[in-house]
Amino acid sequence: MSRLSSAFSWQFLAWLGIDHFAMNGGTMPLLWSVSLPLFKELGIDASRQQLYTTMMTSPFALKPFVGAASDLFPIRGYNKRYLALCSILVGCLGSSAMLAIYHSGSASIAISNGPRAVEGLADMIVISFFAMSLEVAILDVLAEGTFSGIMRRHPESGSSIISYRTAVGCFGAIVTKCYVGPLSDAGNFHAIFWIAFALSIAPLWPTFSGWLPEKKRSADEDGMSRICPGVMFHGGLYRKKKMPFIAIAASGLAAPIVSAVTTYSDLGVGLICSGFILLALAVLTYAVFPCSFFRITLGLMFGTLCQVRTNSALSYFYTADRDCLPNGPQFSYTFFITATGIVGSMMHFCAVIIYQNFLSSWKFRNSLIFSIIIRSFASVVDLVLVMRWNIMLGVPDKLLFFMGHATFENLVIILQSITLSSIYAKIAPPSMETAGFGRLRKISYSAGIGTFCYIITNVLGSGIIMWSGITTVGKDCKFDDLPYLIVVYQILVPLAVGIPSALFIPNVLQSEHLIEWEKENWYEDESDNGDQTPDSEDETNFDGQVLLRAN
DSSP, rough: HHHTTTTOOOHHHHHHHHHIIIIIIIHHHHHHHHHHHHHHHHHHHHHHHHHHHHHHHHHGGGGGHHHHHHHOOBBBBBBSSSHHHHHHHHHHHHHHHHHHHHHHHHHHHHTTTOOOHHHHHHHHHHHHHHHHHHHHHHHHHHHHHHHHHHHHGGGGGHHHHHHHHHHHHHHHHHHHHHHHHHHHHHOOOOHHHHHHHHHTTTHHHHTTTSSSSOOOOEEEOOEEEEEEETEEEEEEHHHHHHHHHHHHHHHHHHHHHHHHHHHTTHHHHHHHHHHHHHHHEEEEOOOSOOOOHHHHHHHHHHHHHSSSHHHHHHHHHOOOOOTTTTOOOOOOHHHIIIIIIHHHHHHHHHHHHHHHHHHGSSSSHHHHHHHHHHHHHHTTTHHHHHHHHHTTTTHHHHHHHIIIIIIIIIIHHHHHHHHHHHHHTTTTTOOOSSSTHHHHHHHHHHHHHHHHHHHHHHHHHHHHHHHTTTTTTSSSSSSSHHHHIIIIIIIIIIIIIHHHHTTOOOOTTTTTTTOOHHTEEEEEEEHHHHHOOOOEEEEOOOTTTEEEOOO
């Protein structure tokens, strides 16, 4: 906090804390946690549930599109404030819709009315969750666009801001996990959605009050024009960097389209489309951006793609009832979501402390390779539980799950997450023209591609679960092939592909620049003067410091 206070204002730190507590630590863990019991209550299998959760999280791949729209279309002079307020409205509408459509007995009514009624209710849930996730994604990219610029000008701050927001998010996740499990066991989903509504509205006042620092734009600026009352268009910026905007828009819109195709049309067609889109994004990145940026982005792409997700099958295995899996762990939601979730979030806190005190002084490449190796071997605990070897050794399921999944796996996952977040923030280039422009687009572009790759791994994992013949619902479940999925896709593939992909990341300290943008000569304005010049006599710039213009 001492290091942060020298580079960031208390208003921005407070806004970031409220946002990450309510959104990344509240809404998203709530949606991830409640989707399992909610869809299981509707009789939806693991493969389909994973597609639904992929659709729910696809707004995070819209970050590049949101960043580009924010740069091009200031609302009432602000690139961020009113876009953030609009996202809060969308999130509130999504949580309000859940309050309206889902009550006690909604699932049984839908099941009694047949498969089409179940599918219709599931579709409404996915749309509502999509809206709530969209709020989280937009506020997240606005925060990233702000602190990435400050990190670039204050490299001595290292990854402190990443550790700060991660810690706040972990604290929010602990609070969230405390109530989701017991309420899910009780079938009281309506209470959960009331809490979701409160979380959606939490960032409203700090955002409206301007705690998210930015420079107010004016229609008198060069290249800026007014297209309708309250909305401006930065035509000069668009004309000078048309191709980057096309690449950014393509990367942002790809994931929701692919998610919709795979969820509501055909899984195979969706995977084929994903491959072509991914190749096109790689070509666009190579053609539009500097080689150093392309090389790092390529490494991040491969590093994400190698971690194929089969998490839904594991979740169904751990929470299968006696009729489905007589010899299974049969964890309750209170244990699986709340008890292990709280322990896992506490491990996230420990991971933040460990990273900040030890790994933050490592080089990026070494930190990434270390986290890949440890994360792969952490999956051995899942293998032992699925094979039931722990029963032969006399080790209870809950004890081993606490020691492995809830503690060790969560610890290494957050270590890798902080490293990746720092890399995404570090490769954001300086502004192309004036204050604030460029940062939001570039960090969101790389993170958006990373999210698109993550969505592909979810879609592919859903297909693998379905094609493997695993049965996760009903009275005769079948998990025979689950151990093979763990060994291949959670241990071997990440090691074989993830470690070589980390070699694409420059082997520099985390307090150093990953890309020397001044040497790349890619953007027109190589100075930071625009970052320091406010548009009003009392204006807050990206550093969150108040500057008084001398007339």
